[in-house]
Amino acid sequence: MTHLPGSTLLAMGWRAQLLQATWNFERQQGVGWAYALQPALERLYPDAATRHERLAEHTAYFNTQPTLASLALGAVARLEADRAAGTGPDAAGIARIKSVLGSTLAALGDRLFWFSLRPFAAALGVLVALARHDSPWPAVVLWATYASVHQAVRLLGVGWGFAKGPAVLGGELRNRLEAAVTVLAYAGCIVLGVAVAWSLAPGGEPRPVALQSALAAGLGLGLLTALRARPSPTQWALALGVLGLIAAWQRLGRS
Amino acid sequence: MNGAWVGTVLLGGVAALDATPVAQTLLSQPLVTATVLGLMWGDLPTALSVGVVLQILAASTLPVGSRTPEDYATGGVVGTGVALALGAHAPFEYLRQSAMLVGTFAGMLTAVGGVPLIKWQRRRNEGLSHWCEQALRAGDERALGRAHAAAVALAFGVGVAYCAVAMGAVFLLTRGAVVQESMRLARAWELLQPLWLGFGFAQLLHAFVQRRLTRAAVFGASLVGAWLVLVMEWTR
Numbered sequence: 208m209t210h211l212p213g214s215t216l217l218a219m220g221w222r223a224q225l226l227q228a229t230w231n232f233e234r235q236q237g238v239g240w241a242y243a244l245q246p247a248l249e250r251l252y253p254d255a256a257t258r259h260e261r262l263a264e265h266t267a268y269f270n271t272q273p274t275l276a277s278l279a280l281g282a283v284a285r286l287e288a289d290r291a292a293g294t295g296p297d298a299a300g301i302a303r304i305k306s307v308l309g310s311t312l313a314a315l316g317d318r319l320f321w322f323s324l325r326p327f328a329a330a331l332g333v334l335v336a337l338a339r340h341d342s343p344w345p346a347v348v349l350w351a352t353y354a355s356v357h358q359a360v361r362l363l364g365v366g367w368g369f370a371k372g373p374a375v376l377g378g379e380l381r382n383r384l385e386a387a388v389t390v391l392a393y394a395g396c397i398v399l400g401v402a403v404a405w406s407l408a409p410g411g412e413p414r415p416v417a418l419q420s421a422l423a424a425g426l427g428l429g430l431l432t433a434l435r436a437r438p439s440p441t442q443w444a445l446a447l448g449v450l451g452l453i454a455a456w457q458r459l460g461r462s
Numbered sequence: 463m464n465g466a467w468v469g470t471v472l473l474g475g476v477a478a479l480d481a482t483p484v485a486q487t488l489l490s491q492p493l494v495t496a497t498v499l500g501l502m503w504g505d506l507p508t509a510l511s512v513g514v515v516l517q518i519l520a521a522s523t524l525p526v527g528s529r530t531p532e533d534y535a536t537g538g539v540v541g542t543g544v545a546l547a548l549g550a551h552a553p554f555e556y557l558r559q560s561a562m563l564v565g566t567f568a569g570m571l572t573a574v575g576g577v578p579l580i581k582w583q584r585r586r587n588e589g590l591s592h593w594c595e596q597a598l599r600a601g602d603e604r605a606l607g608r609a610h611a612a613a614v615a616l617a618f619g620v621g622v623a624y625c626a627v628a629m630g631a632v633f634l635l636t637r638g639a640v641v642q643e644s645m646r647l648a649r650a651w652e653l654l655q656p657l658w659l660g661f662g663f664a665q666l667l668h669a670f671v672q673r674r675l676t677r678a679a680v681f682g683a684s685l686v687g688a689w690l691v692l693v694m695e696w697t698r
Contacts, residue, residue, distance in 0.1 A: 238591045
């Protein structure tokens, strides 16, 4: 197998920042994937015609969770290194492995990054914002909580994927990601509990009963509607907004 | 003031880039862009009041699979930008509150209205990917870089244009109402802000709890514990 230097793997990680730049309904991340893989293929295939053919192959359909895509990039670079040395799978074999990597990492990554880390970062940022209305810290907390993990995995993940190949999807990774999801879920519940308590009594001073009731009503309605995908939370929020406007108009109209 | 408008519109382009095409670091989240705008316009409390509500709703909107989520990147910038343009440094609290309400509505409507624009960009990218594959097969390796530069430029341009049009339109349409109906709008904001916050908290809670009673119990214990600590500290 041809070894790829750390600088090439890091260049792939940097290019993965643009993985979704050309996202489209037909090939989804396909072109971005080829762009991120290009530094590896340039080292592995000195012959220009072969390299162009490989790059064109990699513009085919691909989609996964964008952060964990780095692991797949590293694993496929390893397969391409084997292929360049004459021991790896052919184009069809690589396409099949890419497909499996994509769907598996999407399932794991969606749970960790979209359903756990992103809501947790948002909840933490909102809690700090409720407590500090005149400070830039809420934004710093939200951004740093998510981006530190996201960028570390994106930049270093290519190296992890290359070191292990497709075996990167083994039990160890799954167990670690599952553990992270569980920890974030519990931490998120604690943060939300504190945020709701602060909203009811900012700094310990209870808000008027009408406002506490509005918060409780929103919480109850949110829990009832969260089980259904449609209407979306934004559509519900807009409808609540219109009802609130009507209520305010009628109340002030009478007084 | 003109500098703040230009800065807001440019931030709309940056947020549109971070949302999907470049890096996805959450720089585009409403709370982050609201903070930048608050510093830019010199009124952080107004910006954060709108940013928190839009943030809690944006957190429930997930870009999973090939679904096109609501565009809270631009929505966050437009919502906070409108609130600041209408209410920053206003002499009375109820004027600021009425601007916050209009800004929050503008942010949500901009987020919903941005979905067809994102879909349009994604369809444009299909042509770009076809062109790129053909160029690669013809031996032009730089086609990949050029395709990405074109897609990034398109996303930035659309973000800037959409932000400018939405913010300008809402500002012109609602400027009079914010002053004339400020008492009613401020009253509605007082009622709706906690309602929206509660609604958003519930969406996040659902994402964390996932029908597991232990997690629900942790939330309940955390709420009661924090409330007791806060009230005891206040009464001391």
